[in-house]
Amino acid sequence: MSMTDPPAARLSAAVKQYGALRALDGIDLSLRRGRLTALLGPNGAGKTTAIGLLLGLQTADAGSVEVFGQSPRLLATRRRVGVMLQSAGIQEVLKVRELLALTRSYYPDPRSVADCIAMAGLGELMERRYGQLSGGQQRRVQFALAICGRPELLFLDEPTTGLDIEARQGMWKAIRGLLGTGCAILLTTHYLEEAEALADHVAVIDRGRLIAEGSVQDMRARVAQRRIRCLSALSAAGVRQWPGVSHAARNEAWLEIVAEHAEPVVRRLLEEDAALSELEVQRAGLADAFLAITAGDDARPVPEAA
Template sequence: MNVADSSSPAARLSAVTLRYGAVQALDGVDIELPRARLTAVLGPNGAGKTSAIGLLLGLRTPDSGTIEVFGGSPRERVVRQRIGVMLQSAGIQEVLKVRELLELTRSYYPDPRSVADCVAVAGLDGLLERRYGALSGGQQRRVQFALAICGRPHLLFLDEPTTGLDIEARQRLWRAIRDLVAEGCSILLTTHYLEEAEALADRVVVIDRGRVIAEGGVASIRARVAQRRIRCLSALPVESVAGWASVSAVRRVDAHLEIVADQAEPVVRRLLEEDAALSELEVRRAGLSDAFLALTAGDGGAALEEAA
């Protein structure tokens, strides 16, 4: 195994299939995790994200296909020592103090971060002598992040890392994640906060029903959806606008109209023609959330609801 080859991906799933009884969890999935990049793996519940992570961590064996992490098996010790993991289900001993958890986890790695460094990166000031079970949900997530990075991982798995965090703690974690990537760490992120993926990801992989249905940079995924979102202050009836050409969804929010359109120009032109008092006109392209919903069979109305 050549762990020093920086030109190869940090990890790779190739033509992987995995079945649980009658359920096809993964069906010919190909995913590559480039080095020193953050890859966001997105998909609805049950799409196969957790199964893919389990395979990359060596927790499951595929029915067919191959798995490589740093050129070898994820079950090899030399590979596992280069990996950090923050999963939704942590299984951490609640009676242990935060300091004890950090020292125990650090002992598994050949060149771990200092406890002080872990505290600084994860924002654990004042928590070292607290028992894990006595912490709030947000504090526990920050401890889990510290445990995931304490071994200086070259590949980091973050499964819904900001669930339960307040805005300040989420922004702090985002900064830490960006710093890790800048230092050369490869990261696989799963998140239901699509604005989080849009803010952090270098690459996006969309999985649905066990298959990869789209992959590429954030801009290229957004470009898969030609829709535009139009917002304006107008008294025009929703029922009337809904029947216009190019309009796929429309709703009223207070005095504003919010419109999803396949083409913005004809809709904007007609708005201006039919409402001389129209104001506060805004037009923007589809975001990652719109693209995700469209790719996973969400219609325009769903996109309008979910992006609200």
């Protein structure tokens, strides 16, 4: 989708106040078609409030909220939106088959039952009662209900909590398929490797303010450090004293080092331990960038990105 196209949803200078607490402080956020935006922030940063405004569950005290250029509270707007929240409020006595049929009936052109089953991995669950499912199985059902109406805008709030590796990979595949159809997706997750794997765009908020925004690569570029991992007999306490090393520790047999520049540290490792093996050097990941951004040095508002 062209960046000149209007966004699927937008917060513009949005403010939300709860008594003396300003949960959102003039935040700007655009969700674009065919793009997954990962909304990251510490607990209490304002993520849930931002989603509540975009869903029309709350009203902004100042600024504006638009979904497809309209109020998010309109029925016509809501029929174009899918939602998977942490608190689902689903009838536990109903079978999965019944829940899917009921939810599909709300939409004019729902996704086929077969597609919902395949995308969410529900094959063996259709005749089970929702309340009898495990937490991970319930998340798969919630995902099916969120996508069954062919949403053009999808909200995924911690979607893979409780899922095993196979189910998580299956959901990631389904999410990528939805992006390919032009769906705009907002993801919140505490699994930063998930955001790194899926996000086209990252927005970091803290204390209700947007403090960083850009691609995953943009976020990672804000942290110069490198991670070095090897099998070595060298003391972690000794390596920690080397110039340029900010952290060194043992993880079982592995020596793990964080340094601003990898080359001099690697050179010294090889010089001091001829038996060193399994050397790995990695650049900072999104988790490293997130910690650095929210630590304070980078905690400042940024202009709205396209």
